[in-house]
Amino acid sequence: MKALDVSKYILTKCNKDGQPISNLQLQKMLYYIQYEFLTNYGKPLFDDDFEAWKFGPVIPVIYYEYSHMGAFKIGADYEGCDKILSNMTQEEINTLNQIIVDKRDINAWRLVDNTHKSGKAWDIVFKNGDGIGDTISKEQIRENAF
Template structure:
């Protein structure tokens, strides 16, 4: 019997595995940096749409955008190169699958630099860093509440 993963069992790693699987399926390039941004947008939009986090892990407002440190550590050996890891497609509920397909449709085709620049222009990253220069190291948490509010407002603007 195959069981599906509900949101209470999701982690940043299972969401990352989905995007790594997607890259391998489509023959696309996915670096650690791009992976972080895709996982970030999945969390951000899930918070905005469903008013709850997709997973518990927190993002920090690093120089190159949003990063989950333990996820970064897991893939840092790939540096700027594509992540070459064999993963199976996670078995999510239909709701999660459909949601991640939409995130993929919108963000997967963006290159890493484009995703980084998008996050640099958005309030959750900017506010978490405060008055720090863009090139200063920072480990401040990007709060889930700031993500939820910002992307909920963006969703309302698109309606």
């Protein structure tokens, strides 16, 4: 599965629930989701990799897809985006939806702080800026994300 497909589902769900999110919130939500799937189910939800950027883990294709919105909320409604759920168990769907509900109300900068903890995956890869743009492996996320 592609992170862009998951992103479209997240954005649509948030908008339908009357709680749209920003690009920055979306990036951090994807990180939490990937972490939960790696630790709880032993597999990633999506194939894309995160990179260590200044404001935390980022999937570049997602960033560039929505960067025109800046810090504004993304008012997107993608028809048929729930097709991603067809290859998931009910437990996985519940996990995905619970993370969306739990994280969408958290301020974007608080989410950034949560991914910037010293000695954790982003910090280890970022290396005070020397590792900017380097990949945060799925193994690093699973073992040391938060």
